[in-house]
Amino acid sequence: MSYTVKEVSQKTGVPAHTLRFYEKQGVLPFAERNENGNRLYDESSIEWIETIVALRSTGMSLADLKQYLDYFQDGDNTLLERRQLMADHKVKVEEQLMQIIKTLEKINYKMALYDVQLKELENKLPCL
Numbered sequence: 479m480s481y482t483v484k485e486v487s488q489k490t491g492v493p494a495h496t497l498r499f500y501e502k503q504g505v506l507p508f509a510e511r512n513e514n515g516n517r518l519y520d521e522s523s524i525e526w527i528e529t530i531v532a533l534r535s536t537g538m539s540l541a542d543l544k545q546y547l548d549y550f551q552d553g554d555n556t557l558l559e560r561r562q563l564m565a566d567h568k569v570k571v572e573e574q575l576m577q578i579i580k581t582l583e584k585i586n587y588k589m590a591l592y593d594v595q596l597k598e599l600e601n602k603l604p605c606l
Contacts, residue, residue, distance in 0.1 A: 480510070480518040490527050497527070505530060505543040507551070536571045 483494045500506035501517075506526065509517035519527075533543060546563050549556035 480512075480520060481524070483517050483519075486519045486524060486527065489524060490531065492527055492531060500527075500530060503540050503544065505540055505547055507547065533567070536567070537574065538567055542567065 481489065483497055486492070486497060487494045497506065497517075501508060507523065509519050509523060512518055530543060533546075542563060546560060549560045549563065
């Protein structure tokens with residue numbers, strides 16, 4: 479089954495201009511074209527777009543995405559390189575996650591302080 483840019487955009491939540499940008503940057507394999515020159519995507523393209531979205535949301539650069547796609551297109555002889563690229567990115571994501579957890583702990587600490595202060599303030603208010 480083939481999908482238009484609009485359909486893929488609706489299906490993935492990725493704006494049409496972003497899909498075109500990814501194609502120009504070489505991180506989205508070139509889509510087939512219909513007789514009118516409109517891009518047509520298949521299920522594997524949608525899977526790849528979802529992968530791009532996931533990796534970009536964790537901070538993977540366009541250059542690394544391009545490298546990953548190049549490795550993928552080179553075939554199974556690049557499995558080790560692809561795995562290493564993902565392993566390197568995983569380390570970065572784990573570091574981000576640890577930082578977010580530390581930040582969440584700080585937020586929870588501040589909220590606990592405010593809860594204590596609010597309770598103290600509540601106890602000081604005269605009863606009516």
